Amino acid sequence: MALLVCGSIGIDTVHTPDGDSRENVLGGSCTYFAAAASFFGGVRLVAAVGEDFPPDLRRTFDKFPEIDLRGLEVRKGSKTFRWGGKYLANMDQRESLFTELNVLGEEAPPIPAAFADSTLVFLANAHPGRQMAILEGTPHRRLAVADTMDLWIKIAKDDLVGLLTRVDGLVLNYDEGELLTGKKNTVAAGRAILKMGPRFVVIKKGEHGCILVHKDGIAALPAYPTDNVVDPTGAGDTFAGGMMGRLAQMEAGSAGRDLGSFESVREAIVSGTVVASFTIEKFSLDRLVEIKVGDIGKRAAEYAAMLRVG
Amino acid sequence: MALLVCGSIGIDTVHTPDGDSRENVLGGSCTYFAAAASFFGGVRLVAAVGEDFPPDLRRTFDKFPEIDLRGLEVRKGSKTFRWGGKYLANMDQRESLFTELNVLGEEAPPIPAAFADSTLVFLANAHPGRQMAILEGTPHRRLAVADTMDLWIKIAKDDLVGLLTRVDGLVLNYDEGELLTGKKNTVAAGRAILKMGPRFVVIKKGEHGCILVHKDGIAALPAYPTDNVVDPTGAGDTFAGGMMGRLAQMEAGSAGRDLGSFESVREAIVSGTVVASFTIEKFSLDRLVEIKVGDIGKRAAEYAAMLRVG
Numbered sequence: 001m002a003l004l005v006c007g008s009i010g011i012d013t014v015h016t017p018d019g020d021s022r023e024n025v026l027g028g029s030c031t032y033f034a035a036a037a038s039f040f041g042g043v044r045l046v047a048a049v050g051e052d053f054p055p056d057l058r059r060t061f062d063k064f065p066e067i068d069l070r071g072l073e074v075r076k077g078s079k080t081f082r083w084g085g086k087y088l089a090n091m092d093q094r095e096s097l098f099t100e101l102n103v104l105g106e107e108a109p110p111i112p113a114a115f116a117d118s119t120l121v122f123l124a125n126a127h128p129g130r131q132m133a134i135l136e137g138t139p140h141r142r143l144a145v146a147d148t149m150d151l152w153i154k155i156a157k158d159d160l161v162g163l164l165t166r167v168d169g170l171v172l173n174y175d176e177g178e179l180l181t182g183k184k185n186t187v188a189a190g191r192a193i194l195k196m197g198p199r200f201v202v203i204k205k206g207e208h209g210c211i212l213v214h215k216d217g218i219a220a221l222p223a224y225p226t227d228n229v230v231d232p233t234g235a236g237d238t239f240a241g242g243m244m245g246r247l248a249q250m251e252a253g254s255a256g257r258d259l260g261s262f263e264s265v266r267e268a269i270v271s272g273t274v275v276a277s278f279t280i281e282k283f284s285l286d287r288l289v290e291i292k293v294g295d296i297g298k299r300a301a302e303y304a305a306m307l308r309v310g
Numbered sequence: 311m312a313l314l315v316c317g318s319i320g321i322d323t324v325h326t327p328d329g330d331s332r333e334n335v336l337g338g339s340c341t342y343f344a345a346a347a348s349f350f351g352g353v354r355l356v357a358a359v360g361e362d363f364p365p366d367l368r369r370t371f372d373k374f375p376e377i378d379l380r381g382l383e384v385r386k387g388s389k390t391f392r393w394g395g396k397y398l399a400n401m402d403q404r405e406s407l408f409t410e411l412n413v414l415g416e417e418a419p420p421i422p423a424a425f426a427d428s429t430l431v432f433l434a435n436a437h438p439g440r441q442m443a444i445l446e447g448t449p450h451r452r453l454a455v456a457d458t459m460d461l462w463i464k465i466a467k468d469d470l471v472g473l474l475t476r477v478d479g480l481v482l483n484y485d486e487g488e489l490l491t492g493k494k495n496t497v498a499a500g501r502a503i504l505k506m507g508p509r510f511v512v513i514k515k516g517e518h519g520c521i522l523v524h525k526d527g528i529a530a531l532p533a534y535p536t537d538n539v540v541d542p543t544g545a546g547d548t549f550a551g552g553m554m555g556r557l558a559q560m561e562a563g564s565a566g567r568d569l570g571s572f573e574s575v576r577e578a579i580v581s582g583t584v585v586a587s588f589t590i591e592k593f594s595l596d597r598l599v600e601i602k603v604g605d606i607g608k609r610a611a612e613y614a615a616m617l618r619v620g
């Protein structure tokens with residue numbers, strides 16, 4: 001009964017369209033995911049940083065005591081992953097200014113023996129071969145969900161297609177869904193992905209919300225509408241963290257519940273949507289550090305009321 | 311206690327990305343609007359066609375007995391508005407192949423005296439000066455809502471800004487909202503439009519649903535998720551027709567109700583969303599001709615269930 005995430009921890013530099021920027025702030029898929037999931041219960045993190053990882057960034061994790069850091073490797077002689085990017089005016093598109101893989105380009109960090117009994121597994125964006133290795137290392141998993149990106153669809157599609165026969169769900173962006181399937185219509189892309197193996201796919205559309213295409217149903221949900229968008233970095237990972245964190249919370253509350261059912265996942269993506277709506281309000285994890293579980297509950301209630309129709 | 315719409319009736323030629331097409335089918339903003347609104351009660355139509363308007367297209371209106379055609383002028387010596395367009399692969403963008411204004415470029419059709427007591431008025435897309443004249447002709451209106459398009463924002467912005475001080479609501483597309491306000495964020499664009507005068511604005515995002523920005527609140531609602539998209543023509547006008555038709559139905563049910571309130575409009579755009587989801591399933595009005603009120607109710611219930619969270 002535990003949620004595990006494997007992915008990146010990074011040092012980010014972010015420029016926004018209004019000329020504001022932050023240098024060397026905490027980032028990475030695993031970081032955002034784990035912080036978001038931790039509002040719903042414990043989350044086990046597996047990631048590697050280099051010797052250069054700054055103590056002040058490390059201390060940010062102390063603000064999220066539900067993150068189990070036994071899987072955080074500080075690798076001797078290595079450097080931490082670094083990424084720099086600039087958002088374009090609509091905040092939905094960005095260009096990468098630099099990407100230094102560093103430790104991400106080396107051997108994957110090991111899964112601690114204490115984490116082998118994890119039941120929910122999230123494979124954050126990584127080469128699908130590396131994601132597959134995580135599956136092998138978590139034999140007790142009840143639900144495995146993967147993220148991916150355009151790069152892997154382009155250069156490792158066979159590995160990705162192989163991975164899709166082994167996971168319960170896939171989370172990916174709108175344009176990645178089209179790239180993977182050749183279908184422009186989101187529902188059609190989702191149906192095509194289900195034919196590749198998973199029971200469900202969540203297609204993220206940024207400010208336009210997301211669509212869940214599941215073997216047992218389809219649901220479209222809007223993003224929380226706001227004009228308070230400072231930095232969209234990590235919104236997708238936070239979405240996934242809120243979703244998986246909520247599923248882990250459901251498992252804790254009801255051991256027999258089918259976590260991959262249409263209803264379970266639909267309920268969970270609401271949590272993902274709400275937590276992601278906080279992430280974008282400040283740079284890096286600055287907003288997630290501030291909020292409490294009660295803030296998430298309050299906004300979730302507001303979101304539910306907005307969608308109560310008929 | 312009656313809904314009036316002024317706009318175009320056209321003869322359309324439509325090409326879809328899969329190579330299918332229809333020539334000389336019924337179209338026009340008023341046509342789609344009135345057909346959609348008629349599922350909720352009576353709707354008064356004010357529009358002009360030319361002598362060339364084919365009897366078989368005219369007979370389509372007989373399928374919608376709730377449309378009051380006393381304002382339909384068949385103008386001697388004139389020709390009907392014609393439009394031809396081609397949808398691009400994503401179905402959300404299209405290019406116009408030809409536009410023959412014909413009677414639309416002449417004097418506006420008069421509002422019949424019997425329609426002067428209309429309480430709800432929808433000003434379908436037209437030059438804002440012409441839209442303003444309709445307002446003058448409906449002194450008993452309780453709620454006036456306008457549509458517009460990029461052309462008027464570009465060539466008649468002052469007239470449009472003047473109109474916005476006189477209407478309760480505006481309905482427009484995503485990109486038109488940005489063009490009018492310079493704001494890329496939809497909520498920010500909506501807030502900027504409210505400063506121009508209206509009490510609410512509904513920003514339509516096609517497959518991504520819509521956002522209601524109202525002086526008393528904000529709501530985002532998704533489109534009904536589907537991969538059955540044959541011809542998007544008229545989706546926006548049908549949306550507006552379902553919305554205004556539902557508001558007219560509310561007025562009929564409760565004379566004192568504030569039709570422009572956040573809750574009234576939010577409830578009404580659900581009806582617009584649902585009726586629009588049928589329009590796109592076939593060419594022209596072919597699907598609206600087939601469906602019954604019960605079909606709309608059934609899909610509305612399904613849509614409400616999809617959005618029932620928390």
